Amino acid sequence: MADAVTACKRAGIVSATTRSSVGLQRNPERVRAELEMLARNEAAQLGANTIVAMGPPAGDAQTFEAYDCQR
Numbered sequence: 001m002a003d004a005v006t007a008c009k010r011a012g013i014v015s016a017t018t019r020s021s022v023g024l025q026r027n028p029e030r031v032r033a034e035l036e037m038l039a040r041n042e043a044a045q046l047g048a049n050t051i052v053a054m055g056p057p058a059g060d061a062q063t064f065e066a067y068d069c070q071r
Contacts, residue, residue, distance in 0.1 A: 004050075005050060005052060005065075005067045007069070008050060008068060009067065009068045011047055011068050012046050012048070012066050013054070014043050014046070014051065014064050015042075016034075016036070017035075017060055018060055019060055020059055032062075035061075036051070039062065042066070043064070043066035048066035048067055049067075049068060049069055050069045051066055051067070052067065
């Protein structure tokens, strides 16, 4: 995915946090999907339309680079 943003303008870094457990451990794929959705929402506030994870989720948080890619 990082190769897909070579022609894009970097808008900044966004972080997303959610609950990885609510009494019971949540499904890791659902947590990952929720983190990505939250990061996309934060990126939109920066004028970005693309996110790239800077690494895997760390518990209930993940950091992403945000890019403005003209389509």
